[in-house]
Amino acid sequence: MLVLTGGDATALTEIETCQDLLLDLPEPDLYALARLSHHRSQLKSRNNNIPPTLSSLWATLGQPNRAEQLARSLTDPYWQDQALISVVGVVAAVGDLEHAERLAQSLTDPYWQAQALTRVAEAVAVGGDLEHAKQLARTLTDPFRQAHALIRVVGVVAAVGDLEHAEQLARSLTDPFRQAHALILVAGVVAAAGDREHARRLATEAEQFARSITDPGLQAQELISVVEVVTAAGDREHARRLATEAEQFARSLTDPVQRAEALTSVVGVVAAAGDLEHAEQLVRSLTDPYQRAEALIRVAGAATAAGDLEHAERLVRSLTDPYQRAEALARVVEVVAAAGDREHARRLATEAEQFARSLTDPYWQDQALISVVGVVAAAGDLEHAEQLARSLTDPYQRLQALIRVAGVVAVAGDLEHARRLATNAEQLARTLTGPGLQAEELIRVVGAVAAAGDREHARRLATDAEQLARTLTDPDQRAEELIRVVGAVAAAGDHEHARRLATDAQQIAQTLTMPDQRAEELISVAEAVAAAGDHEHARRLATDAEQLARTFTTPYWPEQTLIRVVGVVAGVGDDEHAEQLARTLTDPEQRAQALVHVARAVGLPRANRLLGEAFALGRF
Structure with missing residues (x-):
């Protein structure tokens, strides 16, 4: 039965039917009832160990009936509802709206049913059937839930460009x-x-x-x-x-x-x-x-x-926490340096360093100094930036700081010096324990080596990182590291190899059982593929990640993934869609992050307005 249906729901129903028939007999067969009870317990026990998100995985793989059966096999009512909601989201996203609606209506808890029907209503609205979307939302009897669903529909309809209908629906709310x-x-x-x-x-x-x-x-x-x-x-x-x-x-x-x-x-x-x-x-x-x-x-x-x-500097200096002051001042230094006033930038960088050194905790002092290293280098004082980087006591943080300096030195044109710094960073990376951490840091070094002009060395390092990544047994970690290798290989100039690696990473990502992990890895692959120059593939992956993110049941993680989707979409040239997507995010901080991604892509002068909004919404 498990092979035929993909779950135990049918088997459990048949056991219950048999038990009812046996109990209706004048003399119930206790031995048969005991055996049925034992089998039922075994089925329920094995289903207790099934991750609720496995159901949505089957739906994503194009087997919605198996997904539903598996979800209904879960004996805990809460996790069964969670699994069914995930399946509803995936089934709706792929266009099987009738099945999605039927599943949503089958939920008995009013709260979770409202969540599921809202997702279906959003998918129906995206498909263009606004009337049906409104009808679905209005089937919710609780006024608050109904209004919430209608607002979500308004957001979706506006995002897809049907502004006239979005306005009408917004005005229909009481x-x-x-x-x-x-x-x-x-x-x-x-x-x-x-x-x-x-x-x-x-x-x-x-x-x-x-x-x-x-x-x-x-x-x-x-x-x-x-x-x-x-x-x-x-x-x-x-x-x-x-x-x-x-x-x-x-x-x-x-x-x-x-x-x-x-x-x-x-x-x-x-x-x-x-x-x-x-x-x-x-x-x-x-x-x-x-x-x-x-x-x-x-x-x-x-x-x-x-x-x-001047005003910004004065405000930053009024901060009492040294770490916040150092970090905030470092941001101002970046702007001053970019404006070309290197002398002023150096003075501010020195002040930021003093704030950082006033921290008594070694970890936080090093963290603040890493930021200072970057701005000291940006201000043009490369010798002092290198000294600062080498003064950090933690090897991992020293490695990061050296890579930053190497990058700035390479941009300044001193490729030989940049290579020496990158070699020092490589030596530190190879002393780190654990293949995952070592691969991650070697990948960072690849970027510095490539920037220094030594592409052959960069390719060798990328190959070493790839070999380390492939030794990782955890699929999620292996996918993450391979994705990082994709970017490194692309930076080294081997775009064809980068695309092959991206395909491997995508296949691993598709095997992950947790939707949030899968979405995160897919968008990471999209970022890497975009960096490798394959914008069309990046768009498709970003769309997949977006659809998957909208199936999440928690409010935080989908928006985190969608922020990254915005970055990819904007980066491959579709800045209009990226901005629309950014504005659908409800959390102000997260909407600010997404708008910054769009601002980076569109450039001046349009970026000014977007950055102004971001500053008003979120943290500087």
Whole structure:
């Protein structure tokens, strides 16, 4: 039965039927009942050891019936529901929407059924059947879950470019909070598409809904989101006025933790809107040292993006934690060095080094000094950068620092010196214990050696790293290291070999049972393939990883994977789709990371707006 169906659900059902028939007899056959009981226990016991994610793997491999049977074989109700939701996501993603809907409807727990039906509704919307998607969402009887599902549909419809229908659906929501939230999603996509006037109109409409929200915390939250969209649409004056109102609502919150979190968010949007002085005043009003530091770093980031480096320096120096101060100042040094003011960059780098050396913990001191090594080198003081790198006590960290210096030295044109540094790094790498760690660090050295112009040596090192990677017994680790080797081989100039290795890594990744691991490895392969120049293959892998990420049941991991998908999609030239995808991320920090990826790809001047949004949303 297991071979025929792929699971034990049918066998367990047949055992129960037999037990019922035996119990209906005038004299039940106890021996037969005992044997059935024993077999049932054995089946349940072996299913207890099956990873719930194995079901989604079978669905991904094109065997949805086997996937469903395996999921239903799990005896723990919670894990059975989790497995079925994963199968629903995969089945919906590949287009078998009828089967996905039937599976979702079969879940008995209202919460998990809502999760599953929301996924189906999203997939249906992507397929273009908006009416059916709305109907699915509206089958949820709980108003909150129904609204949540409809908002998810709005986001998907907007992301695929059907802005007219996305707007209509957003306006059909009855709750002001959700109407505002949905319209903000659409406005963000419209702004990304370049239609600033339309984005402003939508933001104004969302603002009106936000003002009718009675809960001060929720009202502040939505007004902050409106400010982000208005800033992206280029209306800084309006953004400042709204930020002032959001601040008032935030200050009215009675819960101190909620008030501090809301004010920290306000700091970001005020800074992004260009009012750095007021943003700094807001920071000073925060009492929690950690939140104050985080908010200051956001303002410093916005000041750096705006070119006000003097202001950024002053803010960084006001940080009390030496590690944060060293790290933040190192970022400012990078901007100053890139602007060509090397003398100023060197002075700031010296100051960052002093902050780093004031740390008493050896590990954190070395970590901070690695950042300083990079900026000292970028400032042009290569001799001192090398001295700093060699002064690090931990071999692993010394190795990383030497590779950084070698890279900068190579760019400066001193290839012979770069080769010597790379050779020193190689010697350190070969002293590390464990094939995985040694392979990983040899791969880093390959990049430095290739940059120094010695491609033949780089190829030999890449071959050594590949051999070490193939000795790893854990499939996940082996795939990870092979993916790193792909990038190294491509850097060494052997693109054909890089593609073959990428195919090997992809095959290993497809065997992983955990969807999050599989998605992570697929996007890693996509990154490596893109680096090797095969953009079409990279796009396909990124699409696979995106679809798989959307099957995850936890909120954090899919967005982490989607950030990397954005990076690949932007890197291979499809920056419009990358930006739309970035704006579907709901977590502000993660959306900021994704927007930075897009900014890197599009370059100036468009990158300014994207970076400004990122600074307002996330950490500097």
